[in-house]
Amino acid sequence: MDAELFPRERTQVAPGAVHVPGWLAADSQGELLDACREWARPPAGLRTVRTPGGGTMTARQVCLGRHWYPYGYARTVVDGDGAPVKPFPGWLGELGRRAVLETLGEPPEPYDIALINFYEAEARMGMHRDSDEKSDAPVVSLSLGDTCVFRFGNTGTRTRPYTDVELRSGDLFVFGGPSRLAYHGVPRVYAGTGPPELGLAGRLNITLRVSGL
Numbered sequence: 001m002d003a004e005l006f007p008r009e010r011t012q013v014a015p016g017a018v019h020v021p022g023w024l025a026a027d028s029q030g031e032l033l034d035a036c037r038e039w040a041r042p043p044a045g046l047r048t049v050r051t052p053g054g055g056t057m058t059a060r061q062v063c064l065g066r067h068w069y070p071y072g073y074a075r076t077v078v079d080g081d082g083a084p085v086k087p088f089p090g091w092l093g094e095l096g097r098r099a100v101l102e103t104l105g106e107p108p109e110p111y112d113i114a115l116i117n118f119y120e121a122e123a124r125m126g127m128h129r130d131s132d133e134k135s136d137a138p139v140v141s142l143s144l145g146d147t148c149v150f151r152f153g154n155t156g157t158r159t160r161p162y163t164d165v166e167l168r169s170g171d172l173f174v175f176g177g178p179s180r181l182a183y184h185g186v187p188r189v190y191a192g193t194g195p196p197e198l199g200l201a202g203r204l205n206i207t208l209r210v211s212g213l
């Protein structure tokens with residue numbers, strides 16, 4: 001997949017925050033993409049998220065297990081079609097637990113929520129913290145399709161210090177422990193950079209979380 005002289009290596013970006021390039025093999029990426037396509041269908045499918053200030057998020061989103069909206073969780077799509085949120089599948093939870101065991105070595109609590117974001121070329125995500133969960137279990141992030149810049153910052157401010165990491169198709173990023181509430185965002189997506197054989201125009205990110213609810 002990568003025509004690079006030096007393979008990208010697993011990196012600890014901050015304490016409790018680990019990037020694993022190419023964690024998902026090509027066939028697993030294809031299976032996860034197929035599942036995302038099903039989840040994106042209505043009812044309770046891909047939607048544009050409106051923020052309380054009157055803005056809209058540029059990445060479109062679909063949730064599993066619990067519906068996230070700014071700023072909380074619900075059982076139904078309270079800010080969309082009102083349908084019950086789709087169930088969170090057991091196999092996705094197992095993938096999340098394996099990701100945490102292989103990166104942080106912690107036996108994680110069972111995952112029960114997924115947020116799936118779809119980024120087209122101009123989409124991005126501002127610096128924010130994932131702070132609507134009532135659990136300190138690590139967040140597991142999986143990327144498919146186009147490469148992006150993932151900005152991973154600190155727990156105190158939306159600004160520096162931060163580290164920019166390139167997330168490509170199949171990459172895993174886990175953040176827990178002292179980094180669980182770090183600010184992070186996606187300032188840039190590089191259109192047309194995904195693996196051609198995957199057949200996805202754009203970028204999908206799947207974050208797995210423990211709700212603690």
Ligand SMILES: O=C(O)CCC(=O)C(=O)O
Nearest residue numbers: 115117130150186205207
């Ligand atoms: O797209 C990404 O890599 C990040 C997504 C994210 O931070 C979120 O859904 O809270």
Ligand SMILES: [Fe+2]
Nearest residue numbers: 128129130184
């Ligand atoms: Fe986030």
